[in-house]
Amino acid sequence: MASSYPPPSPGAPAPTHTRIPTRQLPPLTPFPLPAELPTLPSPPRTSPFPEYVLSTHLTPCARPRASPTSTTRRVRPAYPPSVAEEGSITPEARGKRAEVVERLTKRMWEQWEEVSRAPSWETQDVKEGEREREPQLWAVVNRFLRREQTGRGVTLFLAHSNGIPKETWEPLVGMVLQRYPVDEVLVWETFNHGDAALVNAAHLGDTYDWVDNTRDVLQFLTYHRPLTAAAAPVHLPLHEREAQPRKVIGLGHSYGGEILLRAAVYSPQLFSCLIAVEALAVPPHAYAGKGWDMLRRTTLSRRSVWPSLADARASFLRSPFFKNWHPAVFHAYVTHALHAHPSSPGAVALKQSPYDEVVCYFNPPSPAETWALLPELDEAVELRWVMGRDPGTFTGGEECVGETVWRRRRRASNVRLREAGHFIPQEAPELLAREVVDVLLRLHGPPAQKARGQVQARL
DSSP, X not given: OEEOOOOOXXXXXXOOOOOOOOOOOXXXXXXXXXXXXOOOSSOOOOOXXXXXXXXXXXXXXXXXXXXXXXXXXXXXXXXXXXXXXXXXXXXXXXHHHHHHHHHHHHXXXXXXXXXXXXXXXXXXXXXXXXXXXXXXXXXXXXXXXXXXXXXXXXXXXXXXXXXXXXXXXXXXXXXXXXXOOOSEEEXXXXXXXXXXXXXXXXXXXXXXXXXXXXXXXXXXXXXXXXXXXXXXXXXXXXXXXXXXXXXXXXEEETHHHHHHHHHHHHOGGGEEEEEEESOOOOOGGGGSSHHHHHHHHHHHHSOOEESSHHHHHHHHHHOGGGTTSOHHHHHHHHHHSEEEOSSSTTOEEESSOHHHHXXXXXXXXXXHHHHHHGGGSOTTSEEEEEEOSOOOTTTOOHHHHHHHTTSSOTTEEEEEETTOOSOHHHHOHHHHHHHHHHHHHHHHOOOOHXXXXXXXXXX
16 A cells, blocks of 8 residues: 655745765776776676567676775775584574674775775876776676667666675566667766676675765766667767756666755756665764664674575575565576685675675765765756655664655655565566556656557566
């Protein structure tokens, strides 16, 4: 059953808060592709949607990064561990693991305190030759391009939540395309997630700043997004900034929602609408509770290696985390979150290490900065919030969410889907697909009947 958070009373002043300092993003710098190019770690796939061609691309991330520790290591443990290390469940082994997690958590916070005292993007003023020595990171993009373009040029841009590979969006994408066949779908994968984590394995550092991912998205949409409705190379080449940028409809979940909100604040000309699903744009107090501390420790403690794919799947099925997931989304996770263990034949490991998942939770400023910037989001960008039934750890509670969804008041709306919690795309993709289609209908009118009838998802 859907409901919504009511708008403020007409003429009611916005709540006052202590000023939250926000960092100004440095300008994007267009770089040509380097001479040495990485390869994709996974083989090409056939599109699950017959009317669409699926291609996978590597796009260069923005430089410089927020901190030199983004690509250097002092704290990060080696990954992946051996099957023997992960497989022991004796009380002694569990106690030792808890001690390791406690020490690592302490070191990560100490490093964060050190990094936070230095200005972000401090390398932007160094000599050009030194800047060029910073390792080039890559994001991965899945592109679904309609074989017969509708002529409307409608593109969806999807950004995942933390710890979730890009392919888990595909059940929802199929549900949307069955009702509204857009011309293009771009599915983003952050540089330390999924296949992108494998591509960047040698250069993933100790710290992670969410704003770097915002800059990566803007770098792609500004300088590397395919310019035409035609096939594009794996490594997306640099092109000039478009005089009239083609706008996308952004759909971001959790931290992916925060990333797109921040991107739209700085480059509203790239977006016609944002659908923010349980987006982690929250005030400082919402990011500092015991729930977040527990989340960090449990994430670092999670298992990441199994003797076989079947063992991994059975382990996931026993986990309460997955119990409410849609079967198609769960299947996509099992299929795409894992890869062959590099030193144990038959064994599998998560593509994204627990460290890379948890390091996203060691960046307190970004969610609060984006929350503070919400009133500045250009009204030309329609804003639709999709929230779940439990406004708890992730989004700050009932009162906080009720304020957040109306911080940008004009051309804003919200819906609350009580059938799902924070993980709406995973638990209720059909309900979220309905919300996406409603936005498409409102912005672009009904699809051509012929086009709608041609699309069938093979999920």
